[in-house]
Amino acid sequence: MELVQRIGVPASKIIYANPCKQIAQIKYAAKHGVRLLSFDNEMELAKVVKGYPSARMVLGIATDDRHSLSPLSFKFGASLQSCRHLLENAKRSHVEVVGVSFHVGSGCPDLHAYAQSIADARLVFEMGAELGHRMHLLDLGGGFPGLEGAKVRFEEIASVINSALDLYFPEGCGVDILARLGRYYVTSAFTLAVSIIAKKEVLLDQPGREEESGSIPKTIVYHLSEGVYGIFNSVLFDNTCPTPILQ
Numbered sequence: 001m002e003l004v005q006r007i008g009v010p011a012s013k014i015i016y017a018n019p020c021k022q023i024a025q026i027k028y029a030a031k032h033g034v035r036l037l038s039f040d041n042e043m044e045l046a047k048v049v050k051g052y053p054s055a056r057m058v059l060g061i062a063t064d065d066r067h068s069l070s071p072l073s074f075k076f077g078a079s080l081q082s083c084r085h086l087l088e089n090a091k092r093s094h095v096e097v098v099g100v101s102f103h104v105g106s107g108c109p110d111l112h113a114y115a116q117s118i119a120d121a122r123l124v125f126e127m128g129a130e131l132g133h134r135m136h137l138l139d140l141g142g143g144f145p146g147l148e149g150a151k152v153r154f155e156e157i158a159s160v161i162n163s164a165l166d167l168y169f170p171e172g173c174g175v176d177i178l179a180r181l182g183r184y185y186v187t188s189a190f191t192l193a194v195s196i197i198a199k200k201e202v203l204l205d206q207p208g209r210e211e212e213s214g215s216i217p218k219t220i221v222y223h224l225s226e227g228v229y230g231i232f233n234s235v236l237f238d239n240t241c242p243t244p245i246l247q
Contacts, residue, residue, distance in 0.1 A: 002032075016034050017038045040060040058099045060078060061079075061124060087133060111156065135175075144183060146186065203216045
């Protein structure tokens with residue numbers, strides 16, 4: 001919050017979407033006029049009620065992200081079955097819920113997941129309206145592919161999303177639509193330069209790889225100045241496959 005405000009983003013344009021907020025961070029949001037906060041469970045709602053009761057809340061819902069490279073719904077997002085209860089709790093606490101957010105996980109190849117999540121959001125909007133919440137914001141999440149060779153292209157995802165929005169949130173319905181395009185913009189924006197700091201010759205000890213002479217073939221292992229505990233953590237968490245360019 002501090003960083004984006006420092007570069008000139010007004011508080012009215014900020015959603016504090018961290019689903020696990022510290023009390024100090026909630027107080028910071030209140031002090032600096034960041035009114036939009038997210039929640040997906042009773043305890044998170046209770047923290048906001050206690051520290052920032054005038055905040056406007058966005059309810060995060062779970063998605064079917066089982067096919068995503070980085071699924072998130074196992075730890076974030078309320079199930080559809082629990083949404084009415086959370087909306088009722090917010091109403092009893094005099095906290096206004098103004099929208100719904102979801103995230104299908106990073107690297108999601110399942111186009112149906114986007115459409116289904118938008119349909120689920122429509123149901124939550126209807127629940128909220130029945131309870132008196134004036135809901136007008138839909139956050140489509142992020143994780144959109146930013147590479148030409150992605151399994152599912154951004155244009156295909158956008159087409160499915162637009163069709164679902166036309167059906168469930170048509171133009172003129174009074175709902176503001178937003179998305180988090182960080183991955184889309186940044187994925188292909190940079191080339192990482194590293195140094196080869198060591199190399200060694202090792203035996204390629206695999207069944208069926210013996211040469212005619214009976215000797216085991218060898219290969220070269222290169223050690224770089226970066227690793228999976230740093231920049232290359234995406235190899236573990238996002239299953240990325242960096243492409244080496246020798247200079």
